[in-house]
Each structure stands twice: as structure tokens, then as C-alpha cells.
Amino acid sequence: MATLAPGVQTGPYHAVLDHIHPEPTSFIRKYIFSIDAKVIGIQYMITAGVFFTIAGLLAEVIRTQLLSPNGAIVSEATYNQIYSMHGSAMVWMVVIPLMTGAFGNFVMPMQIGARDVAFPWLNLVAFWIFPVAGVILFSSFLIGAPDAGWTEYPPISLQGPPGTNMWCIAIFLVGVSSTMTGINFLVTIFKMRAPGMTFTRMPLFVWAQFATAPLSFIATTALGAALAALFIERVFGVPFYDPAKGGSPILWQHMFWFYSHPAVYIMIIPGFGIISEVLPTFSRKPIFGYKMIAFSSVAIALLSFAVWAHHMFTSGMVPWLQLPFMIITMLIAIPTGIKIFSWMATLWGGAINWKTPALYATGFLITFTYGGLTGFFLAAVPADYHEHGTYFVVAHFHYVLYGGSIMSLFAGLYYWWPKMTGRMYNERLGQIQFWMTFIGFNCTFTPMHWLGLMGMPRRVATYDPQYTFWNQFASVSSYVMALGFLLLIYLLVDSLVRGKKAGPNPWGARTLEWMISSPAPYYNYKKIPAVLAAPYDFGNPLPYIGLEPAEGAVEATPTASSHPVPTH
Amino acid sequence: MAQRVVRPKTNLGPGFWYVTALIVVVSAIMVYFTETSPWPIGLIPAGDPAGSIDDLFRFLGSVAACIFNVVVIYTIYFAIVFRRPKDAPANAIGVQIHDAPVLEFWWTAIPTVLIIILAIYSVKIWHDLQNTQGDVLTVEAIGYQFGFQFRYPKLANPVSGDMHLPVDTPTTIHVTSRDVIHGFWLPEFRMKADMVPGLINTYRITPTHTGTFRIVCSEFCGIAHSQMRARLIVDSQQDFAKWFAAQGGSQAAGGGAAAGAAVALSSGSATTGQQLFGQKCSMCHSVGGFEQKIVGPGLGHIFNDPAHPKLVNNTAPTPQDVAAIIHNGYQGDIGTMPSAQVNGLSNTDIANLVAYLVSLSKK
Numbered sequence: 065m066a067t068l069a070p071g072v073q074t075g076p077y078h079a080v081l082d083h084i085h086p087e088p089t090s091f092i093r094k095y096i097f098s099i100d101a102k103v104i105g106i107q108y109m110i111t112a113g114v115f116f117t118i119a120g121l122l123a124e125v126i127r128t129q130l131l132s133p134n135g136a137i138v139s140e141a142t143y144n145q146i147y148s149m150h151g152s153a154m155v156w157m158v159v160i161p162l163m164t165g166a167f168g169n170f171v172m173p174m175q176i177g178a179r180d181v182a183f184p185w186l187n188l189v190a191f192w193i194f195p196v197a198g199v200i201l202f203s204s205f206l207i208g209a210p211d212a213g214w215t216e217y218p219p220i221s222l223q224g225p226p227g228t229n230m231w232c233i234a235i236f237l238v239g240v241s242s243t244m245t246g247i248n249f250l251v252t253i254f255k256m257r258a259p260g261m262t263f264t265r266m267p268l269f270v271w272a273q274f275a276t277a278p279l280s281f282i283a284t285t286a287l288g289a290a291l292a293a294l295f296i297e298r299v300f301g302v303p304f305y306d307p308a309k310g311g312s313p314i315l316w317q318h319m320f321w322f323y324s325h326p327a328v329y330i331m332i333i334p335g336f337g338i339i340s341e342v343l344p345t346f347s348r349k350p351i352f353g354y355k356m357i358a359f360s361s362v363a364i365a366l367l368s369f370a371v372w373a374h375h376m377f378t379s380g381m382v383p384w385l386q387l388p389f390m391i392i393t394m395l396i397a398i399p400t401g402i403k404i405f406s407w408m409a410t411l412w413g414g415a416i417n418w419k420t421p422a423l424y425a426t427g428f429l430i431t432f433t434y435g436g437l438t439g440f441f442l443a444a445v446p447a448d449y450h451e452h453g454t455y456f457v458v459a460h461f462h463y464v465l466y467g468g469s470i471m472s473l474f475a476g477l478y479y480w481w482p483k484m485t486g487r488m489y490n491e492r493l494g495q496i497q498f499w500m501t502f503i504g505f506n507c508t509f510t511p512m513h514w515l516g517l518m519g520m521p522r523r524v525a526t527y528d529p530q531y532t533f534w535n536q537f538a539s540v541s542s543y544v545m546a547l548g549f550l551l552l553i554y555l556l557v558d559s560l561v562r563g564k565k566a567g568p569n570p571w572g573a574r575t576l577e578w579m580i581s582s583p584a585p586y587y588n589y590k591k592i593p594a595v596l597a598a599p600y601d602f603g604n605p606l607p608y609i610g611l612e613p614a615e616g617a618v619e620a621t622p623t624a625s626s627h628p629v630p631t632h
Numbered sequence: 633m634a635q636r637v638v639r640p641k642t643n644l645g646p647g648f649w650y651v652t653a654l655i656v657v658v659s660a661i662m663v664y665f666t667e668t669s670p671w672p673i674g675l676i677p678a679g680d681p682a683g684s685i686d687d688l689f690r691f692l693g694s695v696a697a698c699i700f701n702v703v704v705i706y707t708i709y710f711a712i713v714f715r716r717p718k719d720a721p722a723n724a725i726g727v728q729i730h731d732a733p734v735l736e737f738w739w740t741a742i743p744t745v746l747i748i749i750l751a752i753y754s755v756k757i758w759h760d761l762q763n764t765q766g767d768v769l770t771v772e773a774i775g776y777q778f779g780f781q782f783r784y785p786k787l788a789n790p791v792s793g794d795m796h797l798p799v800d801t802p803t804t805i806h807v808t809s810r811d812v813i814h815g816f817w818l819p820e821f822r823m824k825a826d827m828v829p830g831l832i833n834t835y836r837i838t839p840t841h842t843g844t845f846r847i848v849c850s851e852f853c854g855i856a857h858s859q860m861r862a863r864l865i866v867d868s869q870q871d872f873a874k875w876f877a878a879q880g881g882s883q884a885a886g887g888g889a890a891a892g893a894a895v896a897l898s899s900g901s902a903t904t905g906q907q908l909f910g911q912k913c914s915m916c917h918s919v920g921g922f923e924q925k926i927v928g929p930g931l932g933h934i935f936n937d938p939a940h941p942k943l944v945n946n947t948a949p950t951p952q953d954v955a956a957i958i959h960n961g962y963q964g965d966i967g968t969m970p971s972a973q974v975n976g977l978s979n980t981d982i983a984n985l986v987a988y989l990v991s992l993s994k995k
Contacts (some may be wrong), residue, residue, distance in 0.1 A: 140855050213852050219829065220812040220854055307830030313813060314828065347714065349726035353736055378815065378850075379826045380833045383762055387755060394747045398740065404703060405739040411710040413727030418715055426711055433703045437696040444692060444754040446685050446761055449835075450673075450822040453815050453850035517673035519819035521850045524858035572723075603728040 084179070087586040097192075099184035102584060104191045105170025106484060109477075111195045112161045117549075118202060119153035122146050124546055127508075127539040133529045143525035144211035145225070149202070151214030152231065156238045157198045159469050160327065163334040164245050164280060165191065167476050168273050170484065172249065174577035175267045177258025177595065179587045182251040190244035193237050201234035213523055215320060218305035218313050222298060232295040239284040239291070242330075246280030249273050258576070260595035265607075267575045267599055268357055272337025275361040279326040279333075279368065287323035290316055317379055321372035329368040331465060332432075333361050335472030336403060339425045342475050343407055345573040346422035347414025350600040353406040360399030367396050377445050378452045386445045393443040400436055404429065419571070420494035424475035427502045431467025435460060438513065456516025462509045474501065474552075481556070482570045486582040487563030493555040500548030507541035574599045579611050651709045655701050662697040666690050678820035678866065679839035681761050685822040688757050695746060764836050767915060768802045768970045771795070775807070775814030775827035778856040780847060785976030787879055794863045795847060798872035800968050802838045815850030818864060826851055839866040869961075869971075876973060897951050897983050905988025908981055916969070919992055928962075928969060935993035951986045958982050 088094045098104060125146050129135050135143065173181055181187050208225025210216060221228055253274045257266065266274070293304040294316065303309035305316050336357075344351040351357065373381065373389040407429055416422060438460040441447050451457060482488055511534035516522070520531050527535065569578040576599070580588060590612050597607035666672060672689045716724060772783040774790065781790040797803055807816040809827035817824040818837065825833035849860035867875060909919075916927035922940050924930035934940075935949050944962060947953040959982060961971035972982060 135858075140858060144852075144855065144857075211855075217813055217851070220852060223812070223854065307828075312830075314831070347726050348716075348724060350728060350730050352729070353731045356731075356736060378824050378833075380828050380831045387758065390754060390758075391751050394751050397747055398744055401743040402736070402740055406736075408703065408707055408710065409732070409735070411707065411714060413729065414710075414714045415716040415720060415724045415726045416711065416714050418711075426707060429707055430704050433700060437700055440696060440750065441689070441692050444688060444750065444757075446681070446754060446757040446822075447688050447692060449761075449824050450685060450819070452824055453817070514674060518675050519846060519848065521815075521817065521848050523852040526858045601728065602725040 084587045084590070097188060099180070099188050100586060101169040101173045101181045101184065101187060102484075102588075104187055105166050105168070107191055108161050108165035108169060108194065109167075111198065112158050112166060115153055115157040115198050115202075116162075119150050119158060120546065120549060122150040122153070124542060126150060127542040129525060130527070130535045131539050133527050133532050133535075135526045138525075140525040141211065144523070145205065145209035145227075147523060148210045148213050148216075149205070152210070152235065153198075153201060154465070155214055155327070155331070156235055157194075157201060159331045159465060159473075160238070160242060161194055162473050163331055163469065164242065164249070164273070164276060165194065167269075167334060167338065167473070167480070168245070168249055168276075171476075171480060171577060172270055172273050173252060173256070174580070174584060174588050175270050175575050176253065176256060176261060177576050177589060177593050178252065178256040179589060179592075181248050182256055183248050186244050186248050190241045190248065193241040193244075197234040197237035197241065200230050200237070204228075204230035204234075215324075216294070217320075218294065218297070218311075218316050219307070221294065222306055229295060229298055232291045232298070236288055236291045236295075239288045243281040243284050246277040246284075250277040250281075253277070258592050258595050264355065264358075265595055265598045266358075267337075268340035268351060268354070268361075269334070269337035269575075271358040272334045272340070272361050275365040276330050276333045279330050279365055283323045283326035283330075283369070286319050287327075290319035290323070293319075314376075314379060314381075317376050318372070321375045322369075325372040325375065326365075326368045328464070329364055331469045332472075333364060335428070335469050335476075336361060338472045338476040338479070339407060339428055341573075341575065342421045342425040342479050343410045344600045344602075345479075345571050346419060346425070347411050347416045348572075348602050349410055349414045350598075350602065351406070352409035352412075353402070354598060354600070356402050357406050360402045363399040364396055367392060367399075371396065374443055374448075377448045390443055390445050394440065397436065397440065404433055404436075417571075419478075419491060420489075420498055421475045421479035421571075423495060423498045423502075424471055424478065427498065428468065428471040428475060431463055431471060431502075431505065435463030435467050438463060451516060453521055454516035455512045455520045455522055458522050459509045459512035459516060462512070466505055466509070471501075471505075474498075479571070480577075481559065482566030483577060483582050483584065485560060485563070486566055487559050488566050488570060489559040489563060490555050493551065493558070497548050497551045497555060500544055500551065504541050504544030504546075504548055508538045508545060511535075511538050574602065574606060576608065579606070579608060647709070647713060651705060655705050658705070659698040659701045662701070663694040666693045666697065675819055676841075677822070678841045678843065678845050679837055680821075681757075681764060681837065682820065682822045684757050684760055688754065691753055692750065695750060699743075699746075761835075764802070764838075767804050767836075767912070768968075769798065769974045770804045770806065770976065771797070772806045772808070773816050773827070775809040775811075775816065775849065775853070775860075777811050777854050778849075778860040780816070780849075780860075780862045784876070784879075786973055786978070787876075789880070791879060794865050796865050796867055796872060796875050797839050798869050798970070798974060799839050799842050799866050800869075801970055801974060802836060804834060804836050806832050806834050808832045812853050813851045814853045814860065815848075817848040817850040818845065819848060820845040820864075824850055839864075842866045842868055842871075869968075873971070873973070897955060897986050899980070900983035900985070900987030902984070902987045902991040905984035905986070905991075908977075908985055909988055912975055912977065912981075913985070931989055932992050934989060951990060954989060955982050955986050958985060 095103065125138065129137050129143055138146065169181065169187065173179070204210065204227030208227045210221070210224050210228040210231040212221040212224050216228065216231065253270060296302045297304045297306065303311040305311040305313050307313055340351055340357055371389055371393045373385065374393045377386055442451055442457065442460060478489065478494055515531050515534050520527055566582050568581045576593065577584065591610050593608045593611045595608060599607065667690050669690070672686050672693060677683055677686055714726070770785060773795065774781045774783065779792065780795070781792050782795045783790045807825050807827045808831060809829045811829060813829070814827040815824055816827050821837045823835050823837055825835050843866055845864040845866065847862040847864050849857060853860060918924045918926055918930040919932045920930040921933055922929045922937055929944070934943065934954065943949050943953055943957060945957055958977065959972045961974065962969040
């Protein structure tokens with residue numbers, strides 16, 4: 065066992081915690097009510113995966129309906145419920161839980177050299193609220209699902225079907241869960257890093273979770289209050305929002321977007337973290353501009369609190385107030401641009417190993433840049449007068465939420481799949497799956513920009529005949545995406561059944577989670593390792609001491625004598 | 633492939649510069665087509681402020697195209713050139729660089745400058761929209777589940793169905809709602825405001841083309857939201873007057889000096905007229921001498937200006953003739969002065985205005 069290098073502090077804290085609880089043996093404590101963050105992470109992933117499948121099916125109903133200008137399959141009433149549930153489920157039951165609950169729980173404690181999160185029981189409660197909320201949300205279909213969009217603007221949401229009450233409860237519960245997770249992660253990152261892991265030696269995925277956690281519990285309070293008021297108004301008739309009784313419909317919009325714009329960054333900053341892990345590993349290079357990427361995540365998180373009213377440029381506010389919101393929104397492009405250019409520079413001069421996670425990360429670079437640029441069109445107030453409430457908005461937020469968040473989640477899924485299961489997936493199928501998703505996605509959502517600019521409003525079950533061609537084009541392309549998703553399910557099952565054993569570190573990555581066997585042992589690290597440097601220096605020996613070497617970990621790890629690949 | 637020493641900062645081979653040239657050429661072509669496109673968003677403009685918003689679209693589109701080309705073409709180039717060679721050793725690594733401060737400075741500074749330029753340009757267009765001329769005609773649009781109603785000055789009852797506007801008339805549209813939130817979108821004018829119950833939102837347009845355009849509800853408003861449409865019919869001034877008369881607009885069919893003469897001028901109040909002048913006239917007319925023009929001439933001395941013994945319509949400056957111009961409207965060199973009925977002026981209003989103008993000339 066190597067001795068600790070000078071400057072690495074291990075206090076009595078770690079000595080005390082070297083005691084390890086025995087692994088639970090009963091099925092229920094091991095897989096159902098587990099307090100192990102890795103198991104909870106996978107539970108989040110499976111639950112959110114089920115919800116993703118349902119919400120994705122709803123999306124295909126939407127696209128099928130829009131094959132015909134007069135609406136192909138469902139009535140308007142049903143259609144309104146379907147797109148409202150699609151949006152609500154994708155935001156609250158899929159992307160946010162996957163970004164924080166799933167990947168945050170599975171990866172983050174291992175990456176900081178911890179055995180679990182700070183509050184494992186809180187983690188268990190936070191997880192179990194989530195499937196309950198999901199079931200409440202989806203069972204609102206039984207009594208009439210909410211039909212006013214995922215934003216549920218009053219007064220129309222006050223008229224909505226009874227299921228709207230269930231929507232309020234479900235989203236409120238998810239907010240509670242998200243708040244718990246945010247606090248849990250923040251404390252974990254502050255207090256439980258391995259000795260020697262200073263803030264500038266943290267993996268960038270941990271930085272991303274660190275920037276996201278405060279958003280989860282600060283912004284969500286506003287949403288909780290707004291939802292409670294909507295529920296009280298719907299059930300007890302206390303007029304918060306109904307102008308006919310003295311309420312203000314604009315109040316809801318402010319409260320809702322005060323949450324929902326930071327929520328946009330809850331849904332993307334951990335994705336930035338995933339990309340920042342995948343790109344260095346597969347281009348065999350240090351991440352370019354480590355500090356700039358880390359700090360820009362924090363800058364984006366801070367700025368995200370001061371831009372909410374850019375969703376409301378046409379809602380009615382003092383005109384001059386539009387300007388600061390426009391300018392601060394535009395400012396977010398600066399830290400985002402720094403990230404994009406840094407990722408490009410990480411590819412430059414690499415020895416890029418084009419495996420599926422790297423393909424997804426690069427696809428993300430392209431689609432997210434596109435989504436960011438259309439964000440500019442929406443931030444510019446006079447242009448937004450035209451675009452607000454149109455398919456241009458739909459196209460924009462699918463480019464950032466699917467092209468950004470879901471693409472980075474796919475990158476993370478392929479990347480950490482061997483760590484979760486101990487098995488490799490079929491690389492050839494993975495690459496086919498990437499191309500189906502990438503091409504299907506772009507062909508589905510690019511035409512929506514044009515549809516919106518040419519005059520097609522969003523949230524319509526029927527449309528003018530001149531928009532037929534591009535709607536049909538988008539619908540057919542969306543089926544390609546859906547087939548890609550079916551292929552994903554197939555290849556994951558295939559990997560579980562027949563996949564090759566992965567070994568601890570199939571990608572030759574350098575962050576701590578790859579230093580232990582796959583799947584990771586119950587307590588991650590028998591001895592907490594000490595950290596000497598940031599993790600991405602592929603030319604140097606591993607910066608960890610005190611690791612109990614996992615079987616096979618050493619051979620996959622490049623040493624200082626590695627050959628640089630000649631470049632052109 | 634021979635192994636050789638990597639020189640991280642200088643090994644930008646000729647391929648890099650070819651690709652850079654490609655980016656410049658592709659971007660130049662895209663900017664050219666964006667900037668020269670008459671309809672940058674594929675939708676004809678039917679009046680102000682579509683023109684200036686289209687300009688903003690052209691500018692945004694050009695900048696976005698350049699940035700997109702830089703990111704995408706370089707990324708694809710890197711992806712191909714820096715792929716791991718088939719014969720590379722298992723532990724091959726890339727160039728071990730961590731940062732390049734000069735490069736990072738520029739890729740922070742250049743986007744920052746672009747953002748400042750975009751923000752200034754957007755603020756300028758925004759400022760123009762805030763200060764565009766409206767108020768010649770004021771129409772209220774009221775949304776309800778599921779349709780629109782329009783209230784015109786001097787019409788007792790709101791109009792349902794189509795909205796009519798006279799061409800070349802700066803029009804202020806006040807929008808509100810009777811029930812839930814709707815949106816009042818005129819795609820061909822690039823303008824939209826939410827119709828919020830209990831709140832009045834306002835924007836201004838000036839139709840420059842006659843024809844039929846779309847009115848689209850742009851906020852989800854209930855089960856028939858998809859069908860909540862109406863038409864905006866922009867008429868010539870004469871057709872609008874006819875339509876207005878058919879709707880029961882008072883004295884809409886009247887015309888000529890005779891109608892002006894019918895106005896009882898003796899009862900006019902200069903004080904009321906002064907207020908009215910501030911609301912209806914002062915946007916285009918000063919109360920100084922003839923040459924102190926805003927859009928139309930200054931009206932401070934129309935009854936006693938020896939340099940201009942005749943009015944613009946070549947009649948004598950009598951109160952009756954002035955009243956006739958106010959009543960009928962006037963097509964000037966720069967702008968259009970709308971008729972009294974479009975302007976929402978009653979005969980009493982005209983009398984008050986004339987009394988005010990007479991009082992100005994006496995000073």
C-alpha cells in the first residue's frame with residue numbers, strides 16, 4: 065500500500081468510517097428498498113425508462129395524428145390530453161429523474177470516492193416518491209388527463225378535467241423528491257469527497273451535479289407554491305389565478321417559469337457533465353479547459369435564475385422589462401459557447417476511439433449547438449413576437465431537450481452500461497442505433513422550425529393544408545426514431561443475456577468509478593482512495609493511491625510510456 | 633503510418649486551412665442568400681412591422697449560420713482526421729494539452745462581441761416597435777372560446793368574424809379576452825400578443841398590402857383551439873368606408889365639403905379641442921408655423937399665414953374647409969391623414985378641434 069503523498073489530508077473522519085456495513089442479503093432490502101445509491105440510480109433508470117416508453121408512445125400518437133391536416137386518429141379532446149401528458153411526463157418523469165436521480169446517484173458517489181450519498185435513507189424516500197408520482201400522473205387518464213399543455217396556464221387549466229388535480233399532486237411530489245435529491249447531492253459533494261479530491265480535481269460530471277443541485281431545491285419551491293395554489297383554486301375555489309374573481313393569470317406564469325427555466329438547466333447541465341466525461345475518454349486526451357467548463361456550469365446555473373420572463377414576452381408586462389430578460393438570456397450563450405468550443409478542442413489532436421458513447425457525444429455537440437442558436441431567435445424580443453407559441457418553439461426545445469439532454473443521456477447510458485451490468489453491449493448495433501436516432505431526430509424536428517415560422521401554431525390537433533408535407537415528413541422520421549428506441553431495448557436485453565464480460569475498465573477511462581470491478585461492489589471502495597490530481601491526464605500514471613486494484617483494471621490503463629498517436 | 637514527435641501547437645496541417653476556407657465559403661454563400669432573401673422566413677410580409685422583424689431574422693440567420701458552420705464543419709473534420717488509426721497500439725493517446733489561453737480568450741471574446749451586436753440590433757428594432765406610429769385607427773380585439781370579436785370606434789356593436797382594416801393606416805390593436813388566455817397572432821405582420829382576461833395588451837401595425845390574411849389563436853385555449861381562426865381583410869380606403877357603413881358606422885358614407893359644412897362649428901370648445909388635438913393630431917402636426925413639420929405641416933397659423941394663403945387641398949383657410957379636411961382625411965406626401973370616422977372623431981370633436989385651431993391663429 066502506497067503512503068499518502070505530501071499535501072493529501074486524511075483526517076480522523078475517514079479512519080472512523082472505514083467500518084463497512086455488511087451487504088443486505090434479502091431480496092427486498094437489496095433490490096427494492098435499497099439504500100445503496102447505485103441500486104437507487106438503476107431503479108430511477110428503469111422507472112424513468114418505463115415512463116420514457118409511455119411518453120414516447122404518446123409522442124408517436126401526436127405525430128400520427130398530424131399525418132393529416134384534419135387529424136388522423138384521435139379527437140381534439142384526446143389529443144389535448146395526450147400532448148399535455150407527453151410534455152409533463154418527459155420533463156418531470158423522464159429527463160429530470162434521469163439526469164439527477166439516475167446518473168447522479170449511480171455515478172457521482174463513485175466518482176468522488178464515496179461509498180454512498182450523504183443521506184442514504186433520504187435517497188430511498190426520494191426515489192420511492194418518484195414512481196408513486198408517476199403512477200398518479202399517468203392514472204389521471206382514467207378520469208380525464210390534464211389538457212392544457214405541460215405549462216397548465218390558468219384560467220384554462222381551471223376548466224380542465226378532474227385529472228388536472230392529480231397532475232398538481234404528481235408534479236408536487238416529484239418536486240419534493242427532486243428537492244431531497246438536490247440537498248442530498250450538495251451535502252455529498254461538499255462533505256464526502258475522497259481525501260485529496262479538491263474542487264479542481266473533481267470529475268466534471270460531479271461539477272455538473274454540484275451546479276445542478278441548488279437549482280433543484282431553490283427553484284422547485286416556487287413551483288411547489290404555484291401548484292399548491294392551483295390545486296387549492298381548483299378544489300376549494302380560492303381565487304389565486306382567476307381574473308374574474310380578482311386573481312392574476314400572469315402570477316402563475318411568473319411562478320411557473322421561475323421554476324421551469326432553471327429546470328431547463330437541471331435537464332441539461334448534468335448532460336454537459338456526461339459529455340465532459342465521454343469526450344476525453346474516447347479521444348484519449350485531457351478535457352480541454354477543465355476550469356472553464358466547470359465554472360461555466362456554475363455561471364449558467366446562476367444566470368438561469370434571471371431569465372424566466374423570456375417565456376412571457378407576449379404575455380403582457382411593462383415593455384422595458386423585456387430588455388433585461390432578453391440580454392441576460394443572450395449572455396447565457398457565452399458560457400455555453402465556451403463549453404462547446406472546449407469540447408471541440410478536446411476532439412482536436414485526439415486518438416478518437418469511435419465507440420457509441422463518443423458518437424452520441426459528438427452528435428450532441430451538433431444538435432445542441434443548433435438548439436442553442438435557435439434559442440437566440442427566441443431571445444430577441446421582436447423576433448419572439450412572431451415565434452412565440454408556434455412550432456418554432458416546439459422545434460427549439462426538442463433540439464435542446466432531445467438533441468441535448470436525451471442524446472447526452474444515451475451517451476451516458478452506453479458509457480456506464482458496462483459499469484452497471486458488468487457486460488458489454490453489441491457495438492455494431494449501438495452504432496446503428498445512434499445513426500437511426502440522430503437522423504430520425506433531425507428529420508423530425510428541423511422541419512418544425514419552418515412550420516412555425518410559416519404560421520403553424522403549437523398545440524393544435526388540426527392544421528392548414530399547406531403544412532401537410534412537412535408534418536408528414538416529421539411524422540415518418542419520428543417512426544425512425546421510435547424504431548431506434550426499440551433497437552436500444554433489444555440491444556440492452558441482448559447485452560444482459562449474451563454480452564461479453566466488461567471487466568472493470570473497458571474504455572480505459574481514468575475517473576475513480578472505473579478503478580473498481582464491474583458491477584461495482586456494494587460499498588464501492590474497501591479503502592477510500594486518495595486523489596493526487598485531476599483525472600484526465602492520459603499521459604500520466606493514475607493519480608490515485610490506496611486503491612485496492614480491481615481485477616483487470618491495470619492493464620487497460622495507459623501509463624506514462626504510452627505512444628502519442630501521430631497527427632497530421 | 634510512421635511514428636513521429638507530435639508538436640501540439642503547430643501541427644495544423646494544410647487540411648485545417650482547407651476546411652477553414654470551406655467554412656468561409658459556405659458561410660458567405662449562406663449569408664448572401666439569407667440577406668438577399670425577400671421572405672427570410674418563407675412568409676410574405678403584409679405590412680409594418682414585418683419588414684423590420686424580417687431584417688432581424690436575416691441578421692440572426694446570418695450570424696447563426698456562420699457559428700453553426702464553424703462548429704459543425706470543424707467537428708466533422710476533427711472526427712475524421714483524429715480518429716484512432718486502425719494500427720494504433722492499444723494504449724495510444726492523443727495530444728496531451730490542457731488549455732490554450734489565447735485561443736480561449738478569442739472564443740470567449742468573439743461570441744461576446746457578437747452577442748453585444750445582436751443585443752443592440754434587437755434593442756433597436758424593439759425600440760422602433762415601441763415608437764411606431766399607431767393610433768390613427770384603434771381597434772379592440774376580444775378573444776373568447778372560440779372566436780374573435782372586434783370593436784371599432786363609432787360602431788355601437790362589436791363585429792364578429794372577419795376583421796377589416798384600411799390599407800396604409802397606422803392601426804393600434806388592443807387585445808384582451810372574455811374568458812381564458814388566447815393569442816392574437818397576425819403571422820403576415822410578424823406580431824402577436826396574448827389576449828389575457830383582465831389585461832389589455834397592445835401592438836401597432838400598418839397594413840401595406842390589401843388582401844386576406846390570417847388571424848391565429850396562438851395560446852392553447854380549450855377543446856377547439858385548433859379551429860380558433862379568423863381572417864384579417866385589408867381593404868382599400870374606399871372599400872373600408874363601404875364596409876364600415878354597412879356595419880352601421882355613423883355618417884360613414886358621407887363625403888366632401890358638404891359633409892364638412894354640415895358640422896355645426898359654432899358650438900366648438902377650444903379647451904376640449906386642445907385635449908383632443910393632443911390625443912389625435914399631435915403625433916403628426918405641431919402647433920408651430922407651417923414649416924415646423926412632423927409628418928404634416930404645423931397648424932399654429934393656418935388661418936392667418938400670409939405665406940400659405942391656401943390649405944393643402946387648395947381651398948381657402950376657412951373653418952368650414954378645415955373641418956372638411958379633418959372629416960375626409962387627406963393623402964399627404966409622406967403620410968395619410970385618416971378620415972374622421974376612421975380616426976374616431978364625431979362632429980362635435982371636429983367642431984372642438986376647429987375651435988382650438990382658430991384660437992391658435994388668434995394668438
